[in-house]
Amino acid sequence: MNFIKISTASLKTRVSDVDYNTTEIKSCINEAINANSKLIIFPELCITSYTCADLFYQQKLLEKSATAIKNLCDFSAGKDILISVGAPLTFQNSLYNCAFIIFNGKVLGIVPKSFIPNSSEFYEKRWFSNGNKIKSSNVNLFFQSSIPFGVNLIFKCDPFKFGFEICEDLWAVIPPSSNLALMGANILCNLSASNELVSKSTYRKNLVDLQSAKCISAYAYASCGVHESTTDVVFSGHMIISENGSTLNENERFSRESDIMSAIIDIDKLNNERLKNITFRDNTAFYEEEIVEIPFIYSDTSIKKFDRYIDKHPFVPSNISERELRCKEIFNIQVAGLAKRLSHTGLTKTVVGISGGLDSTLALLVMIKTFDLLNLPRKNILTITMPGFGTTDRTYNNAVELCKNLGTDFREINIVDACIQHFKDIGHPTSVHDVTYENVQARERTQILMDLANKENGILVGTGDLSELALGWCTYNGDHMSMYSVNCSVPKTLVRYLVKYVADKEVSKNISEILMDILHTPVSPELLPKDATGDIVQKTEDIVGPYELHDFFLYYFMRQSATPEKIIFLANQAFNDKYDETTIQKWFDKFLHRFFQQQFKRSALPDGPKVGTISLSPRGDWRMPSDASNNAWKS
Structure with a gap:
């Protein structure tokens, strides 16, 4: 499924001791192979160590470095791993700080550092020349001739395309990795020697995450460690692996031993993002330089142990503080959307059906904050409860108490x-x-609400959520329709957290208690008669399946355009402690059937705000024929 495991390395080195450093490099390569990695990235100038200073002028050190490269080539023969090491290179009477890319017994190519820092604690220009003008050249080493040399090299084993830059390159206004991404590289690698200063690690991590996001790529960063010279500065061995803006792995800095760190990259995810991102596609037109692709072939890229973290709830941040911030932002987006609609229409009243369930509760909370924001009286919010054949005392009482406590009509x-x-x-x-x-x-119910909105000169606010729209779990021209739908791009798994956020942060204690009981009520449309005990008999998730599974399916189907096989694989990884494979397959089949069958409802949706990366609005994110076949997606 086009996953690949990659590693970064932080080395225990000795300054200018090439033999010792090479031994440590070999040890890390073996460790990466044992971890099933297909790429390992070492720090800048790791063969010699970064802090050799004027020793870089010494012919003996340069000779030892070249011999070490030969040694590593011999060591790599028969090994199915791409190796990138940092070493100096003499070329046309200049010295370059380079990344040597080695695979299966040979140097595939050499990439020079484009930008050489020469201020503050860095003074590399004393020894090294800028390599940003070197493209499509070749160099000869004593053991191999005609090795591609330049900043326009892409190392390719489809669908994996690797590009390399060195330390300061990332700090440039236009990093070489930006060009490499436009040239097709989807895994960007940085061999670095970045010293530690107060707060610099945070800035560095943000820079790596941002570059991976801008380039829609993976970005792997490896910096030299604490055994570099501490004459003036200290290095920490910082390692970061990011994927499209998210950190997959980051090490504990200041280790005194050689160490590797790994992560599994999802190449299909990245390639799909690039396919959909028109800005990225248009930017490729600006890169007109010659691209030198260097092909190589892995014998096996299968992953023996799939240890990539797959979140059960991709719409909900797992980090509590981040989740709270996300909920606050989404809630404010919903409020801003409704406020604009009211101010545009000049209307000062709204109507909403209140069932005592989660969705209508969230819609009401949005309306309350909107009216407070616009300085409109809460009595202008008409909250209508409409008991039917299946209404239970629990939901009815919660609806009544919530509206009374909030001061609505x-x-x-x-x-x-x-x-x-x-x-x-x-x-x-x-x-x-x-x-x-x-x-x-x-x-x-919808007829009553629509007619009341007309009578009271207001608008009917819809309550349906994204998950229900995906499954078509709404009655066409019933709860499917409204005059503005505030929850339309909020998935069910996130609705719970939004209501809890409001319960914790936005309302009084007595209202919070009501909200918490609503949170613990089973999801139900309450359209079938209740049982003899007065309890809910119609539980939505017993009929259509667990919403957490459907939201997972929706995320990977929409966000990544993943194949059914991949979605099932990822779901099995995420939910292996909760659902068996047969159960997951059963509900995925149900998801596919309903998603395609119910598109006609989504083709006629009312307006509503987009709050996240996925929306099913027919005017924006999702345009699909109502009669499309799902045969190609069936297992």
Whole structure:
């Protein structure tokens, strides 16, 4: 499935002791191979050590360095791993700080450092020349001739394409890695020697994450460690592996032993992002230089132990503080969307159906904050509860108490008699509890809400969420329709956290207690008669499947355009402690069937704000024929 495991290395070195450093490099290579890695990135000038200073002028050191490269080539023969090491290179009477890329017994290519720092604690220009003008050249070493040399080299084993830059290059206004990405590289590598200063590690990490995001790539960074010379500065051996803006792995700095760090990269994810990103595609037109692709072939890229972290709930940050910030931002986006709609229309009233469930609760909380923001009285929010055949005391009481405590204009309209009359009108027995029985109730409620909105000169605010839209779990021209839908791009797994955020941060204790009970109520449309005990009999997740699975399927189907095989594989990895493979497959088949079958509902959606990276709006993110076939996605 085009995953690849890569490693970075932080070395225990001795300054100018090439033999010792080479031994440590070999040890790390073996460790990476044992970890099933297919690439290992060593720090800048790791063969000699970075802090040799004027010793770089010594012919003996340069000879030892070249011999070490030969030694590593011999060592790499028969090994299925791409190796990048830092070493000096003499070329046309100048010395260059280079990355040597080695695979299976030979040097595939050599990449010079483009930008040489020469200020503050760095004074590399005393020894090294800028390599940014070197393109499509060749160099000869004593053991190998005609080795590609330049900054325009891409090392390619489809679909994996590697590009290399060195330390300061990343700090440039336009880093070489930006050009390498436009040339096709999807794994960018940095051999570095970045000293430690207060807060510099945070800046460095942000820089790596940002570059991986801008380049829609993986970015692997390896810096030299504490055994470099400490005459003036200290190095920490910082290592970072990021993927499209997210840190996959970061080491504990200041280790005194050689160490490797690994992560699994999802190349299909990156390539799909590039395919959809028009700005990235357009930027490739600006790169007109010759691209030198250097092919090589891995004998096997299968991953023996898949240890990439797969989040069960990709819409919900696992970090608590980050989750709180995300919820606050989403809530404010919803509020801003509704506020604009009210100010544009000049209307000062809203209508919403309150069931005592999560979605209508979230919509009401958005309305409360919007009205407070616009200095409108909460009594202008008409909250309507419409008990039917399946309404339970728990949801009814929660709806009543919530609206009263929030100070809205609360009204109750029982729909039972109206529905019974409608059953008579269309000749439907009340004893037949089929889809007609359910949809009559949903449409009766929407008719009441729409007509009340007209009567009160307001707008009907919709409550349906993204997960329900994906599954088509709504009644066409019933709860499917509104005049503005504030939850339309909020998935069900996130609705819970948004309501909890408001309960924790935005409301009084008594309201918070009501919200917490709503959070612990099973999700149900309550359209079928309750049982003898008065409990809910119709639980949505028993019918359509767990929402956490459907949100997982939706994320990978929409965000990454992943194949069914990959989605099932990732779901098995994420939920192996909760669902077996048969259960996951069953609900994925249900997801696919309903997603394709119910597109006609999404083709006629009301307006509503996009809050995350995924939306099913027919005017924006998702344009799909209502009669498209899902046969190509069936297993």
